[in-house]
Amino acid sequence: MASLHTNYLGITSPNPFWLASAPPTDKKINVLRAFEAGWGGVVWKTLGSQIKNVSSRYSAVDYHGSRVMGLNNIELISDRPLELNLREIRECIRLFPDRAMIVSLMADNDRDSWHELIRKVEDTGAHGLELNFGCPHGMTERGMGAAVGQDPVIARLVTEWVMEVATIPVITKLTPNVHSVVPTGRAAVEAGSQGLSLINTIQSVTGVDLDTFIPNPNVGGKSTFGGYCGPAVKPIALKMLTTIAQDSITSKVPISGIGGISTWKDAAEFMLLGSTTVQVCTAVMKHGFRIIDGLCEGLSNWMDEKGFNRTTDFIGRSVPTLTHWEDLDLNYHIVARIDPDKCIHCGLCYIACEDASHQSISLTPGHPYNTYAIKEDECVGCNLCKLVCPVDGCITMVEQRVGPEYLNWKEFQQRGLPLNDH
Amino acid sequence: MIRDNRLTKEQYDRNFSDIHPPFETRDAALVDANRCLFCYDAPCTKSCPTGIDVPKFIKQIATDDIKGSARTIFLSNIMGGGCSRVCPVEKLCEGACVYNLMEEEPIPIARLQRYSTDRAMQGKWPLFVRKPSGGHRVAVIGAGPAGLSAAHVLSREGVDVTIFEKEEKGGGLMTYGVAAYKVTPEYCAEELDYILSLGGITVQYGAELGKDLPLEQLREEYDAVFLAFGVGLARRLDIPGEELNGVVDALRFIYSIRADGFPSVPVGDKVAVIGMGMTAIDAATQARRLGAGEVTLLYRRTEEEMPCTKAELEIARLDGCRIYWLAAPCEVIGSDGRVTQLRCEKMELGPPDASGRRAPCPTGETFAMDVDMVIKATGQMPFEQMVDAGGLSHHGGKIETTGLHGITSLPGVFAGGDCVNGGKEVVDAVQAGKLSAAAILSYLQTV
Numbered sequence: 001m002a003s004l005h006t007n008y009l010g011i012t013s014p015n016p017f018w019l020a021s022a023p024p025t026d027k028k029i030n031v032l033r034a035f036e037a038g039w040g041g042v043v044w045k046t047l048g049s050q051i052k053n054v055s056s057r058y059s060a061v062d063y064h065g066s067r068v069m070g071l072n073n074i075e076l077i078s079d080r081p082l083e084l085n086l087r088e089i090r091e092c093i094r095l096f097p098d099r100a101m102i103v104s105l106m107a108d109n110d111r112d113s114w115h116e117l118i119r120k121v122e123d124t125g126a127h128g129l130e131l132n133f134g135c136p137h138g139m140t141e142r143g144m145g146a147a148v149g150q151d152p153v154i155a156r157l158v159t160e161w162v163m164e165v166a167t168i169p170v171i172t173k174l175t176p177n178v179h180s181v182v183p184t185g186r187a188a189v190e191a192g193s194q195g196l197s198l199i200n201t202i203q204s205v206t207g208v209d210l211d212t213f214i215p216n217p218n219v220g221g222k223s224t225f226g227g228y229c230g231p232a233v234k235p236i237a238l239k240m241l242t243t244i245a246q247d248s249i250t251s252k253v254p255i256s257g258i259g260g261i262s263t264w265k266d267a268a269e270f271m272l273l274g275s276t277t278v279q280v281c282t283a284v285m286k287h288g289f290r291i292i293d294g295l296c297e298g299l300s301n302w303m304d305e306k307g308f309n310r311t312t313d314f315i316g317r318s319v320p321t322l323t324h325w326e327d328l329d330l331n332y333h334i335v336a337r338i339d340p341d342k343c344i345h346c347g348l349c350y351i352a353c354e355d356a357s358h359q360s361i362s363l364t365p366g367h368p369y370n371t372y373a374i375k376e377d378e379c380v381g382c383n384l385c386k387l388v389c390p391v392d393g394c395i396t397m398v399e400q401r402v403g404p405e406y407l408n409w410k411e412f413q414q415r416g417l418p419l420n421d422h
Numbered sequence: 423m424i425r426d427n428r429l430t431k432e433q434y435d436r437n438f439s440d441i442h443p444p445f446e447t448r449d450a451a452l453v454d455a456n457r458c459l460f461c462y463d464a465p466c467t468k469s470c471p472t473g474i475d476v477p478k479f480i481k482q483i484a485t486d487d488i489k490g491s492a493r494t495i496f497l498s499n500i501m502g503g504g505c506s507r508v509c510p511v512e513k514l515c516e517g518a519c520v521y522n523l524m525e526e527e528p529i530p531i532a533r534l535q536r537y538s539t540d541r542a543m544q545g546k547w548p549l550f551v552r553k554p555s556g557g558h559r560v561a562v563i564g565a566g567p568a569g570l571s572a573a574h575v576l577s578r579e580g581v582d583v584t585i586f587e588k589e590e591k592g593g594g595l596m597t598y599g600v601a602a603y604k605v606t607p608e609y610c611a612e613e614l615d616y617i618l619s620l621g622g623i624t625v626q627y628g629a630e631l632g633k634d635l636p637l638e639q640l641r642e643e644y645d646a647v648f649l650a651f652g653v654g655l656a657r658r659l660d661i662p663g664e665e666l667n668g669v670v671d672a673l674r675f676i677y678s679i680r681a682d683g684f685p686s687v688p689v690g691d692k693v694a695v696i697g698m699g700m701t702a703i704d705a706a707t708q709a710r711r712l713g714a715g716e717v718t719l720l721y722r723r724t725e726e727e728m729p730c731t732k733a734e735l736e737i738a739r740l741d742g743c744r745i746y747w748l749a750a751p752c753e754v755i756g757s758d759g760r761v762t763q764l765r766c767e768k769m770e771l772g773p774p775d776a777s778g779r780r781a782p783c784p785t786g787e788t789f790a791m792d793v794d795m796v797i798k799a800t801g802q803m804p805f806e807q808m809v810d811a812g813g814l815s816h817h818g819g820k821i822e823t824t825g826l827h828g829i830t831s832l833p834g835v836f837a838g839g840d841c842v843n844g845g846k847e848v849v850d851a852v853q854a855g856k857l858s859a860a861a862i863l864s865y866l867q868t869v
């Protein structure tokens with residue numbers, strides 16, 4: 001059976017699943033329960049500056065009957081006394097020495113505050129530090145969190161302060177609220193950060209209450225931009241992760257992937273795109289720590305099926321397959337095919353293609369069931385019909401190459417081949 | 423022995439409780455609403471005689487626009503509430519749901535339709551606004567589904583409508599001829615009130631065509647006349663003993679359950695029900711639910727040819743009704759004027775008849791069963807005499823119309839529903855009313 005044992009900068013854990021810095025990791029009672037459930041590690045909720053929280057703190061986006069497709073929060077960093085947190089961290093490490101204990105930090109914006117905080121945290125026996133350069137609300141107004149992460153110069157400066165005293169591995173957590181995560185990632189790595197984690201939450205407004213006209217979450221008649229997370233942000237996180245995994249400087253350090261990971265499949269995808277560990281929060285906030293069993297078993301079973309003995313066998317494996325558009329093969333062509341035995345005549349492929357794609361599906365009227373077929377000459381192979389089809393395996397995309405050889409855009413232009421022909 | 427008051431109040435209440443209970447909560451409705459695939463050119467819509475845009479109204483439920491959802495339903499079928507209770511959906515919308523082709527449960531379309539329409543009626547939502555009266559007057563004969571449907575469309579367009587109804591209540595067979603566990607008399611009254619709340623529609627009860635109202639007079643007094651008086655006379659068995667005490671007509675039996683209250687309706691110990699249509703099932707199941715010890719359904723053909731749906735048959739079976747296929751009654755035997763036995767002849771299937779179904783042929787072999795009550799549910803006859811006296815062309819009493827829009831042989835006279843088709847579903851009658859109303863509106867432009 002495949003081993004999920006993970007080594008991240010010398011920090012070992014029985015599996016690559018860590019709990020992200022968030023409410024599930026803000027006190028001993030939660031963290032011990034998480035470890036008992038089997039989580040590989042935790043990133044303790046951010047310690048540092050003194051704060052005060054509001055009520056309410058969360059709002060969500062539901063989709064088509066499913067709750068919490070995305071979650072938004074306006075909660076701040078830990079609002080518990082620092083000394084209490086430090087004592088509890090020490091106890092958790094003592095009780096579960098085989099689990100990873102990373103502590104998230106956000107000190108006031110001066111060198112001494114950072115130095116003092118790091119010394120106190122290292123004294124607990126924690127295995128690593130995660131620099132919170134990403135919190136998008138509340139702290140930014142005070143020049144912290146995303147205000148640091150959004151400016152590579154400041155991020156570099158703060159990382160340098162950290163590296164002056166840190167003796168354990170330092171991971172810098174990046175904010176997605178930027179055009180590109182790479183400049184800050186580079187600044188952090190160049191300043192000495194040994195690892196990167198991403199993404200933090202995305203600034204958002206989840207919706208507006210149509211009775212009160214007040215956006216969510218409602219705090220006494222007002223709202224504020226919150227940090228968005230959960231399954232909805234996964235595609236954005238994967239893209240940002242890939243840019244870090246492909247950059248010549250940032251790719252030199254191990255990555256801890258974050259952003260909507262709810263299932264073992266999500267985790268495998270993050271790892272294929274370069275994450276050594278993955279961090280989970282929203283899925284636990286919805287379902288509790290018990291989901292760890294399914295995450296570990298699913299990942300392990302998949303690894304067995306694919307012949308992977310350890311996670312390093314596949315971490316980053318998909319990174320080289322994400323390329324520039326102009327490097328894609330223009331001779332590769334596929335057309336849709338509908339399996340008439342599987343078709344349930346819902347017409348969803350037809351109307352999608354007819355109204356929104358290339359009018360490549362024919363409709364033969366019937367009562368009550370119409371018959372649908374692909375016009376292969378018209379089909380551009382866009383996938384839309386297959387994506388909207390509710391029956392697994394009913395629509396398949398069949399390869400019909402235009403030419404046998406690989407042909408990219410540059411070569412295509414050089415040969416003067418016809419443009420705009422579909 | 424035939425007697426009433428066989429059960430306790432609790433037993434009656436349990437036996438006649440709603441067979442298709444509504445969704446209790448919004449969450450419950452949303453689970454099913456969100457399952458709907460939102461098919462294009464949807465088979466459910468195409469299988470609805472009134473063409474309700476099912477995917478649209480379900481999407482409106484799923485997006486919390488119940489008002490829009492109810493309007494979508496009522497726009498196609500003003501009796502969408504009643505139909506959600508009485509339609510044989512397993513052979514219409516739900517039977518066509520594409521989930522059936524995935525071997526999955528279909529979307530509970532009727533239940534969702536009930537969810538919306540119940541809210542609209544409970545809230546008395548004014549979903550339609552009548553155009554100002556344009557001065558045209560139309561007489562509608564019969565306040566059943568076809569008549570109400572036509573009246574609603576006409577009134578919306580500013581026509582002043584008078585409905586003449588021979589009974590004391592409106593709703594037609596919805597009110598008089600459906601099992602109480604499907605739709606209650608109270609509901610029928612509310613549905614009627616809701617339809618009439620549009621305004622512009624006057625109902626005169628106790629007014630019967632031919633008797634109090636000559637068709638000629640109506641044609642003179644109104645710009646157009648819509649005939650929607652249904653069918654009425656129970657088809658006779660024409661066998662010896664039919665006049666014996668204990669032989670009753672199914673519709674009369676069903677009506678008395680609805681009108682008199684459960685304890686007051688007498689029922690036998692051993693009941694035979696003749697026929698295998700929806701009315702036969704409604705009569706048989708209700709006889710059981712009133713406390714009859716033994717109920718037997720007799721049908722001269724087989725399950726293949728039966729007019730009721732499989733779901734209906736299943737209700738009868740679950741209620742403990744026995745079923746004799748290929749059996750035709752040939753004599754009711756009595757003693758002291760009361761039914762004691764029913765003699766039947768065994769049948770076999772021959773070649774297809776005019777209906778396309780294999781015809782039952784006598785075998786000469788008979789058998790007798792002990793019964794004390796015989797319920798006749800072999801269909802109803804058109805009002806042939808009345809139709810003939812009115813000077814309308816007809817086929818054996820069924821009014822002859824051209825096209826789908828109910829245009830009769832008399833100018834300005836239109837007809838639709840059971841009086842034309844001989845007896846179909848409520849939903850068919852509603853559609854006929856709609857189509858005729860469209861034809862009447864065109865006609866009114868010309869007069």
